[in-house]
Amino acid sequence: MTTEVSIPRRHWLAMGTLALGVSLVIMDATIVNVALPVVIEDLGLDSSGAQWMNAIYSLVFASLMLTVGRVGDLYGRKRLFAVGLAVFMAASLVAGASTSPAMLIGSRLVQGVGAAMVLPSTLSTLNAMFQGRERGIAFAIWGSTIGGMAAVGPLVGGWLATDVSWRWAFWLNIPFGLLALVGIRRYIDETRDTTLRRGTDVPGVLLSTLGLAGIVFGLIEGAYFGWWLRPSGAPSPVPFALLGGAALLAAFVVVEQRRVLADKVALVDLGLLRLRSFRFGIIAALIVSLGEFGLLFTLPLLLQGALGYTALGTGFLVLWLAVGTFLVSGATPQLTARIGQRSVVRIGLGLEAVAIAGLALTLSTTVPGAAIAAWLFLYGIGVGMATAQLTSVILVEVPLAESGQASGFQTTVRQLGSALGVALLGGLLVATMTSQTTARLADSDLTPAQREQVVAIVHGTAGAGIPSLAADPATAAAAADAEAALVHASKVTTGIAAGVLVVGLASTLAIPALPTGSAPTPRTPRARRRVGASEA
Numbered sequence: 001m002t003t004e005v006s007i008p009r010r011h012w013l014a015m016g017t018l019a020l021g022v023s024l025v026i027m028d029a030t031i032v033n034v035a036l037p038v039v040i041e042d043l044g045l046d047s048s049g050a051q052w053m054n055a056i057y058s059l060v061f062a063s064l065m066l067t068v069g070r071v072g073d074l075y076g077r078k079r080l081f082a083v084g085l086a087v088f089m090a091a092s093l094v095a096g097a098s099t100s101p102a103m104l105i106g107s108r109l110v111q112g113v114g115a116a117m118v119l120p121s122t123l124s125t126l127n128a129m130f131q132g133r134e135r136g137i138a139f140a141i142w143g144s145t146i147g148g149m150a151a152v153g154p155l156v157g158g159w160l161a162t163d164v165s166w167r168w169a170f171w172l173n174i175p176f177g178l179l180a181l182v183g184i185r186r187y188i189d190e191t192r193d194t195t196l197r198r199g200t201d202v203p204g205v206l207l208s209t210l211g212l213a214g215i216v217f218g219l220i221e222g223a224y225f226g227w228w229l230r231p232s233g234a235p236s237p238v239p240f241a242l243l244g245g246a247a248l249l250a251a252f253v254v255v256e257q258r259r260v261l262a263d264k265v266a267l268v269d270l271g272l273l274r275l276r277s278f279r280f281g282i283i284a285a286l287i288v289s290l291g292e293f294g295l296l297f298t299l300p301l302l303l304q305g306a307l308g309y310t311a312l313g314t315g316f317l318v319l320w321l322a323v324g325t326f327l328v329s330g331a332t333p334q335l336t337a338r339i340g341q342r343s344v345v346r347i348g349l350g351l352e353a354v355a356i357a358g359l360a361l362t363l364s365t366t367v368p369g370a371a372i373a374a375w376l377f378l379y380g381i382g383v384g385m386a387t388a389q390l391t392s393v394i395l396v397e398v399p400l401a402e403s404g405q406a407s408g409f410q411t412t413v414r415q416l417g418s419a420l421g422v423a424l425l426g427g428l429l430v431a432t433m434t435s436q437t438t439a440r441l442a443d444s445d446l447t448p449a450q451r452e453q454v455v456a457i458v459h460g461t462a463g464a465g466i467p468s469l470a471a472d473p474a475t476a477a478a479a480a481d482a483e484a485a486l487v488h489a490s491k492v493t494t495g496i497a498a499g500v501l502v503v504g505l506a507s508t509l510a511i512p513a514l515p516t517g518s519a520p521t522p523r524t525p526r527a528r529r530r531v532g533a534s535e536a
Contacts, residue, residue, distance in 0.1 A: 017183030030153030035161035060112030062415035084117025158315030204267030214245025287504025294421025305463030324380025348385030355379035436485030
C-alpha cells in the first residue's frame, strides 16, 4: 500500500518563490535576444556593444558563482537570495532607463552580480529545506523552470519589442521581483552552515573569478577579435585571455588543494569531484547548457534573418520549447520514481539530440513553422526531463554542509556552458554564413565593391541585416544568396549541437546507479575516499 505524502501549503509557496526568483535571472539571459535589432537602432549600439550587452551578463554571472556559494553558507542563503534580488531589480530599473550603450552595458554587469547571488542561493535553499518526496518535486520544478524560462524569454522580449517597448524587457523584473521578496520574507526558511569556519579565501576568490572571466571573455570575443589574429593582422587578445584564464584556474586548483591540506579556509573542496555523480553530472550539465543557450542564440537569427519571421513570431515559435518543458515537468517525479533519475536524464538527453538532429535535417528556406515548432516541442520535453533530474543527480551525494559550494560549482558550469554555446555555435554560424555568402556572390552581377559591402552587412549584423538587403531592389538577389547561406550555416551549427548532445548523453553512462524511492545517505568526499575512490 502506497502512502501519499501531503505537501504543506507553505512549502508549495516556498517552491513558487524559489522558482520565481530563478525565472527572473534565467529569462533575462535570453529576453533581449529577439529584441536586439530594436535596441541597436534605439541606442546606436555597434556590433561589439550589442555583443557585450549579452556577454557581460553571463561573464559576471559565471565568474562570481563559486564565491557567492560560500557567502550563502556563512551568512544565510535566504539573506543572500533577498539581497541578490534587490541588486538585480535596481540594475533592471537602470537598464530599462538607459540612454547610452555604456549605461546599458554597465547595468547589465550589475544585473549579473545580482543574478550570481540569486541562482546558487535558491538551489542550496531548496536542497536544505526539502526532503524525501518533496525534494524530488522541488528539484523538478526548479530544473524545469531553468529550461522553460530560457525559452519564454524570447517570446516576452519579442512581444515587448513589437507592441510595447524593449525597455519593459528589464522593467518587467520590478513587479515580479517585489512579489518574490514578499515570498522570501514569508515562506523561505533561513539556512546556513553553522559548522563552517568563518574566514575568507582571498587567493581562491581572485584566482577563480579572474580565471573564469578570462576564459568566458575569450570564448565570447573569439568571433569578433579573431582566435589568433585581428582582421587587421594584429595579434588577437583572445588566445592570451584563454591561456591566461586557464593558467589562473590551474593555479586555483593548486592553491585550493594546498589550503585544504593545510586545514585553511578554502573556497571549494575539490574533493567533491571524487563523487562520480557530481563529476559526470556537471559534465552533462555543461553540455545541456551549451546546446540550449547556443540554440536560443542562433535560432532567432535564422528565423528573422532568412525565414521572414518578426520578433513576435520568433518568440511564439520558441515558446513551443517552453511548452514541452512545462508539460513534462508534472510527470517527471512519477517517471523518476519508476525508472530512476539516471534513466530520466538519459531519455531527456536522447530526445534533445533527436530533436536537434531532426531540426538540422529539416531546415530550408521553405520549412513550415509547424515543423520547427514540433522539433522545438520535442526538444523542450527533453530539456524538462534532463535539466530537472540532472540537478538532483549532481547533488544527491553532496553533504548538506557543502551544498552551497556544490551549488555554486554546478551553476558556474551551467553558465560557462551557456557562454560556450553562444560563443562557439554563434561564432560558427557567423563564420559559415559569411564564407557561404562570399562564395555564392562570386558569380553575381554585383561589382567587387558591392559584394564586399553585402558581405560586410551580413557579417556585421550576424544575418539581421538580410531583410534590409531584400527590401532594396538593387541587392534583392544578393539577399536571396545570403538567406541560403544563413540556412546552410544553421544546418551546420544545429547538426554540431546534436553531436555535442550525444557526447553529453555518453557522459551520463559513467554516473553510478542511484537508489529509487528514497534518497541516499550523502557521504563526504573524504568518507567516500575511504570506502573506495575507484568505485566502478
